[in-house]
Amino acid sequence: MKKILITGAAGKIGQHITNTLMKQTNYQLRLADINLLPLEKFKKSGHEIIYLNVSSLEECQEACKNIDIVIHLAGDPSPNADFYTTLLESHIKGSYNIFKAASDNGISKVVVASSAQTVEGYPLDFQVTESSPVRPKNMYGVSKCFVEALASYFAYEKQLQSIAIRIGAYDDYKTEGQPLSARDMSAYISPEDFSELLLKTISAKSLPPFSILHGISNNRFKRLNIEETKRLVEYTPNSDAFKLCGIQLFDC
Numbered sequence: 001m002k003k004i005l006i007t008g009a010a011g012k013i014g015q016h017i018t019n020t021l022m023k024q025t026n027y028q029l030r031l032a033d034i035n036l037l038p039l040e041k042f043k044k045s046g047h048e049i050i051y052l053n054v055s056s057l058e059e060c061q062e063a064c065k066n067i068d069i070v071i072h073l074a075g076d077p078s079p080n081a082d083f084y085t086t087l088l089e090s091h092i093k094g095s096y097n098i099f100k101a102a103s104d105n106g107i108s109k110v111v112v113a114s115s116a117q118t119v120e121g122y123p124l125d126f127q128v129t130e131s132s133p134v135r136p137k138n139m140y141g142v143s144k145c146f147v148e149a150l151a152s153y154f155a156y157e158k159q160l161q162s163i164a165i166r167i168g169a170y171d172d173y174k175t176e177g178q179p180l181s182a183r184d185m186s187a188y189i190s191p192e193d194f195s196e197l198l199l200k201t202i203s204a205k206s207l208p209p210f211s212i213l214h215g216i217s218n219n220r221f222k223r224l225n226i227e228e229t230k231r232l233v234e235y236t237p238n239s240d241a242f243k244l245c246g247i248q249l250f251d252c
Protein backbone atom coordinates (compact mmCIF):
# COMPACT_ATOMS: atom_id res chain seq x y z
CA MET A 1 0.00 0.00 0.00
CA LYS A 2 1.64 3.28 -1.13
CA LYS A 3 0.95 6.45 0.85
CA ILE A 4 0.34 9.55 -1.27
CA LEU A 5 0.21 13.17 -0.13
CA ILE A 6 -1.87 15.42 -2.41
CA THR A 7 -1.39 19.16 -1.87
CA GLY A 8 -4.14 21.40 -3.23
CA ALA A 9 -6.47 18.38 -2.94
CA ALA A 10 -9.54 20.63 -2.55
CA GLY A 11 -9.06 22.23 -5.97
CA LYS A 12 -10.57 21.31 -9.32
CA ILE A 13 -7.79 18.94 -10.37
CA GLY A 14 -7.16 17.78 -6.78
CA GLN A 15 -10.73 16.61 -6.24
CA HIS A 16 -10.81 14.83 -9.57
CA ILE A 17 -7.61 12.89 -8.99
CA THR A 18 -8.68 12.13 -5.42
CA ASN A 19 -11.76 10.41 -6.85
CA THR A 20 -9.57 8.58 -9.39
CA LEU A 21 -7.04 7.41 -6.81
CA MET A 22 -9.74 6.33 -4.35
CA LYS A 23 -11.02 3.87 -6.96
CA GLN A 24 -7.61 2.16 -6.84
CA THR A 25 -7.14 -0.13 -3.87
CA ASN A 26 -3.38 0.20 -3.55
CA TYR A 27 -3.14 3.83 -2.41
CA GLN A 28 -3.69 5.42 1.00
CA LEU A 29 -4.20 9.17 0.59
CA ARG A 30 -3.38 12.20 2.74
CA LEU A 31 -5.45 15.08 1.35
CA ALA A 32 -4.03 18.50 2.18
CA ASP A 33 -5.22 22.05 1.50
CA ILE A 34 -5.67 25.48 3.10
CA ASN A 35 -9.36 25.21 2.27
CA LEU A 36 -10.81 22.16 3.99
CA LEU A 37 -14.48 22.73 3.17
CA PRO A 38 -14.51 20.98 -0.25
CA LEU A 39 -12.76 17.98 1.34
CA GLU A 40 -15.57 17.30 3.81
CA LYS A 41 -17.23 14.94 1.35
CA PHE A 42 -14.19 12.65 1.64
CA LYS A 43 -14.40 12.51 5.46
CA LYS A 44 -15.89 9.04 5.60
CA SER A 45 -13.61 7.63 2.89
CA GLY A 46 -11.04 6.26 5.32
CA HIS A 47 -8.38 8.59 3.88
CA GLU A 48 -6.62 11.30 5.89
CA ILE A 49 -7.50 15.01 5.56
CA ILE A 50 -5.13 17.67 6.91
CA TYR A 51 -4.82 21.45 6.93
CA LEU A 52 -1.66 22.52 5.09
CA ASN A 53 -0.38 25.89 4.01
CA VAL A 54 2.58 25.10 1.76
CA SER A 55 4.11 28.49 2.67
CA SER A 56 5.03 26.94 6.02
CA LEU A 57 8.08 24.64 5.95
CA GLU A 58 7.12 23.27 9.35
CA GLU A 59 3.67 22.23 8.11
CA CYS A 60 5.19 20.68 4.95
CA GLN A 61 7.64 18.67 7.09
CA GLU A 62 4.73 17.32 9.14
CA ALA A 63 2.62 16.59 6.03
CA CYS A 64 5.46 14.61 4.38
CA LYS A 65 5.97 12.21 7.31
CA ASN A 66 5.41 8.51 6.39
CA ILE A 67 4.62 9.31 2.75
CA ASP A 68 5.92 7.50 -0.37
CA ILE A 69 4.78 9.82 -3.17
CA VAL A 70 3.82 13.52 -3.26
CA ILE A 71 1.46 15.00 -5.84
CA HIS A 72 1.98 18.74 -5.49
CA LEU A 73 -0.89 20.77 -6.93
CA ALA A 74 -1.34 23.59 -4.39
CA GLY A 75 -1.23 26.98 -6.05
CA ASP A 76 -3.16 29.50 -8.10
CA PRO A 77 -3.98 28.30 -11.66
CA SER A 78 -4.55 31.82 -13.04
CA PRO A 79 -2.05 33.06 -15.66
CA ASN A 80 -2.76 36.54 -14.23
CA ALA A 81 -1.86 35.60 -10.63
CA ASP A 82 -0.04 38.39 -8.80
CA PHE A 83 3.66 37.83 -8.06
CA TYR A 84 3.84 39.28 -4.54
CA THR A 85 0.46 38.23 -3.15
CA THR A 86 0.23 34.69 -4.59
CA LEU A 87 3.11 33.36 -6.66
CA LEU A 88 5.91 34.23 -4.25
CA GLU A 89 4.19 32.52 -1.29
CA SER A 90 2.40 29.56 -2.89
CA HIS A 91 4.48 28.71 -5.98
CA ILE A 92 8.03 29.80 -5.10
CA LYS A 93 8.22 29.35 -1.33
CA GLY A 94 5.52 26.67 -1.20
CA SER A 95 7.11 24.46 -3.87
CA TYR A 96 10.56 24.79 -2.30
CA ASN A 97 9.07 23.80 1.07
CA ILE A 98 7.39 20.73 -0.40
CA PHE A 99 10.54 19.53 -2.23
CA LYS A 100 12.71 20.20 0.83
CA ALA A 101 10.29 18.34 3.14
CA ALA A 102 9.95 15.47 0.64
CA SER A 103 13.73 15.18 0.43
CA ASP A 104 14.21 15.39 4.22
CA ASN A 105 11.58 12.67 4.75
CA GLY A 106 13.07 10.23 2.23
CA ILE A 107 10.09 10.33 -0.15
CA SER A 108 10.67 8.36 -3.35
CA LYS A 109 8.83 10.46 -5.95
CA VAL A 110 7.35 13.94 -6.38
CA VAL A 111 4.93 14.73 -9.19
CA VAL A 112 4.43 18.47 -9.52
CA ALA A 113 1.91 20.54 -11.48
CA SER A 114 3.76 22.65 -14.01
CA SER A 115 1.98 24.39 -16.84
CA ALA A 116 1.90 24.95 -20.59
CA GLN A 117 2.39 28.60 -19.57
CA THR A 118 6.13 27.82 -19.20
CA VAL A 119 6.27 27.93 -23.02
CA GLU A 120 3.30 30.15 -23.88
CA GLY A 121 5.61 32.85 -25.31
CA TYR A 122 6.27 30.85 -28.49
CA PRO A 123 4.33 31.84 -31.62
CA LEU A 124 1.01 30.00 -31.80
CA ASP A 125 2.03 28.01 -34.89
CA PHE A 126 5.12 26.60 -33.13
CA GLN A 127 4.81 23.15 -31.59
CA VAL A 128 6.81 22.94 -28.36
CA THR A 129 8.74 19.81 -27.41
CA GLU A 130 9.96 18.85 -23.93
CA SER A 131 13.45 20.02 -24.91
CA SER A 132 12.45 23.48 -26.24
CA PRO A 133 13.88 26.22 -23.97
CA VAL A 134 11.25 27.68 -21.65
CA ARG A 135 9.54 30.85 -22.88
CA PRO A 136 6.96 32.10 -20.35
CA LYS A 137 4.56 34.91 -21.24
CA ASN A 138 3.61 35.97 -17.70
CA MET A 139 4.87 35.76 -14.11
CA TYR A 140 2.69 32.70 -13.49
CA GLY A 141 4.64 30.94 -16.27
CA VAL A 142 7.91 32.21 -14.77
CA SER A 143 6.95 30.72 -11.39
CA LYS A 144 6.28 27.34 -13.04
CA CYS A 145 9.73 27.53 -14.74
CA PHE A 146 11.14 27.92 -11.21
CA VAL A 147 9.16 24.85 -10.12
CA GLU A 148 10.64 22.82 -13.01
CA ALA A 149 14.17 23.99 -12.13
CA LEU A 150 13.53 23.10 -8.49
CA ALA A 151 12.36 19.61 -9.50
CA SER A 152 15.50 19.12 -11.59
CA TYR A 153 17.73 20.34 -8.73
CA PHE A 154 16.19 17.96 -6.18
CA ALA A 155 16.31 15.09 -8.70
CA TYR A 156 19.97 15.40 -9.67
CA GLU A 157 21.48 16.91 -6.51
CA LYS A 158 19.32 15.25 -3.81
CA GLN A 159 18.32 11.98 -5.55
CA LEU A 160 14.59 12.69 -5.31
CA GLN A 161 12.83 11.44 -8.44
CA SER A 162 10.79 14.34 -9.79
CA ILE A 163 8.29 14.66 -12.60
CA ALA A 164 6.87 18.01 -13.74
CA ILE A 165 3.65 17.70 -15.72
CA ARG A 166 3.02 20.70 -17.95
CA ILE A 167 -0.74 20.75 -17.67
CA GLY A 168 -2.50 22.38 -20.61
CA ALA A 169 -6.07 23.72 -20.52
CA TYR A 170 -7.63 21.34 -18.01
CA ASP A 171 -11.39 21.35 -18.45
CA ASP A 172 -14.30 19.02 -18.10
CA TYR A 173 -15.82 20.01 -21.42
CA LYS A 174 -18.75 17.63 -20.91
CA THR A 175 -19.93 19.34 -17.73
CA GLU A 176 -18.46 22.81 -18.04
CA GLY A 177 -19.29 23.12 -21.75
CA GLN A 178 -17.71 26.57 -22.22
CA PRO A 179 -16.63 27.30 -25.80
CA LEU A 180 -12.85 26.91 -26.03
CA SER A 181 -10.52 29.24 -27.93
CA ALA A 182 -8.32 27.75 -30.68
CA ARG A 183 -5.34 27.99 -28.32
CA ASP A 184 -7.19 26.18 -25.53
CA MET A 185 -8.37 23.45 -27.93
CA SER A 186 -4.77 22.78 -28.98
CA ALA A 187 -3.64 22.66 -25.33
CA TYR A 188 -6.74 20.92 -23.94
CA ILE A 189 -6.53 18.01 -21.49
CA SER A 190 -9.62 16.16 -20.36
CA PRO A 191 -9.98 14.93 -16.76
CA GLU A 192 -10.02 11.32 -18.06
CA ASP A 193 -6.71 11.75 -19.92
CA PHE A 194 -5.16 13.55 -16.96
CA SER A 195 -6.16 10.69 -14.66
CA GLU A 196 -4.56 8.16 -16.98
CA LEU A 197 -1.38 10.24 -17.28
CA LEU A 198 -1.13 10.65 -13.52
CA LEU A 199 -1.78 6.99 -12.69
CA LYS A 200 0.86 5.91 -15.20
CA THR A 201 3.31 8.53 -13.89
CA ILE A 202 3.03 7.47 -10.26
CA SER A 203 3.39 3.78 -11.10
CA ALA A 204 6.14 4.19 -13.75
CA LYS A 205 9.21 2.19 -12.75
CA SER A 206 11.93 3.29 -15.18
CA LEU A 207 11.76 7.07 -15.44
CA PRO A 208 14.94 9.16 -15.41
CA PRO A 209 15.65 11.19 -12.21
CA PHE A 210 13.85 14.22 -13.67
CA SER A 211 11.23 14.32 -16.43
CA ILE A 212 9.02 16.93 -18.00
CA LEU A 213 5.76 15.46 -19.28
CA HIS A 214 3.32 17.23 -21.58
CA GLY A 215 -0.18 16.98 -20.17
CA ILE A 216 -2.48 17.51 -23.11
CA SER A 217 -5.04 15.27 -24.81
CA ASN A 218 -4.95 13.73 -28.26
CA ASN A 219 -6.13 16.99 -29.86
CA ARG A 220 -6.10 17.13 -33.66
CA PHE A 221 -3.67 20.06 -33.46
CA LYS A 222 -1.32 20.01 -30.48
CA ARG A 223 0.34 23.08 -28.98
CA LEU A 224 2.73 20.75 -27.12
CA ASN A 225 4.24 17.66 -28.67
CA ILE A 226 3.34 14.54 -26.66
CA GLU A 227 5.45 11.85 -28.37
CA GLU A 228 8.12 11.79 -25.62
CA THR A 229 5.47 11.75 -22.88
CA LYS A 230 3.71 8.82 -24.61
CA ARG A 231 7.01 6.96 -24.81
CA LEU A 232 8.11 7.66 -21.23
CA VAL A 233 4.95 6.58 -19.40
CA GLU A 234 2.95 4.78 -22.13
CA TYR A 235 0.38 7.57 -22.09
CA THR A 236 -2.57 6.83 -24.42
CA PRO A 237 -4.82 9.92 -24.48
CA ASN A 238 -8.26 9.64 -26.08
CA SER A 239 -9.94 13.04 -26.01
CA ASP A 240 -9.74 15.48 -28.91
CA ALA A 241 -10.93 19.01 -28.08
CA PHE A 242 -11.61 19.77 -31.75
CA LYS A 243 -14.08 16.85 -31.92
CA LEU A 244 -15.57 17.72 -28.53
CA CYS A 245 -16.20 21.27 -29.77
CA GLY A 246 -17.88 19.96 -32.91
CA ILE A 247 -15.17 20.97 -35.34
CA GLN A 248 -15.22 18.29 -38.02
CA LEU A 249 -11.86 17.73 -39.67
CA PHE A 250 -11.68 14.88 -42.14
CA ASP A 251 -8.63 12.65 -42.47
CA CYS A 252 -7.17 12.70 -46.01
Ligand SMILES: NC(=O)c1ccc[n+]([C@@H]2O[C@H](COP(=O)([O-])OP(=O)(O)OC[C@H]3O[C@@H](n4cnc5c(N)ncnc54)[C@H](O)[C@@H]3O)[C@@H](O)[C@H]2O)c1
Nearest residue numbers: 008010011012013034053054073074075077113115167170
Ligand atom coordinates in the same frame (compact mmCIF):
# COMPACT_ATOMS: atom_id res chain seq x y z
N1 LIG B 1 -6.61 24.19 -14.21
C1 LIG B 1 -5.73 24.25 -15.21
O1 LIG B 1 -6.11 24.33 -16.39
C2 LIG B 1 -4.25 24.18 -14.92
C3 LIG B 1 -3.35 24.28 -16.00
C4 LIG B 1 -1.99 24.22 -15.76
C5 LIG B 1 -1.52 24.04 -14.47
N2 LIG B 1 -2.40 23.97 -13.43
C6 LIG B 1 -1.85 23.83 -12.07
O2 LIG B 1 -2.47 22.72 -11.44
C7 LIG B 1 -2.60 22.97 -10.04
C8 LIG B 1 -4.06 22.78 -9.62
O3 LIG B 1 -4.87 23.62 -10.38
P1 LIG B 1 -6.47 23.67 -10.18
O4 LIG B 1 -7.06 24.05 -11.49
O5 LIG B 1 -6.94 22.47 -9.50
O6 LIG B 1 -6.58 24.95 -9.23
P2 LIG B 1 -7.60 25.22 -8.04
O7 LIG B 1 -7.52 26.69 -7.75
O8 LIG B 1 -8.93 24.65 -8.33
O9 LIG B 1 -6.94 24.40 -6.85
C9 LIG B 1 -5.76 24.81 -6.21
C10 LIG B 1 -5.86 24.40 -4.74
O10 LIG B 1 -4.65 24.80 -4.10
C11 LIG B 1 -5.00 25.31 -2.82
N3 LIG B 1 -3.94 26.23 -2.36
C12 LIG B 1 -3.63 27.45 -2.86
N4 LIG B 1 -2.61 27.98 -2.17
C13 LIG B 1 -2.27 27.07 -1.20
C14 LIG B 1 -1.32 27.04 -0.16
N5 LIG B 1 -0.50 28.08 0.06
N6 LIG B 1 -1.23 25.93 0.60
C15 LIG B 1 -2.07 24.88 0.41
N7 LIG B 1 -3.03 24.86 -0.54
C16 LIG B 1 -3.12 25.94 -1.33
C17 LIG B 1 -6.33 26.02 -3.01
O11 LIG B 1 -7.04 26.15 -1.79
C18 LIG B 1 -7.02 25.08 -4.01
O12 LIG B 1 -7.81 24.11 -3.35
C19 LIG B 1 -2.07 24.39 -9.80
O13 LIG B 1 -0.72 24.31 -9.38
C20 LIG B 1 -2.14 25.03 -11.18
O14 LIG B 1 -1.18 26.06 -11.34
C21 LIG B 1 -3.76 24.04 -13.62
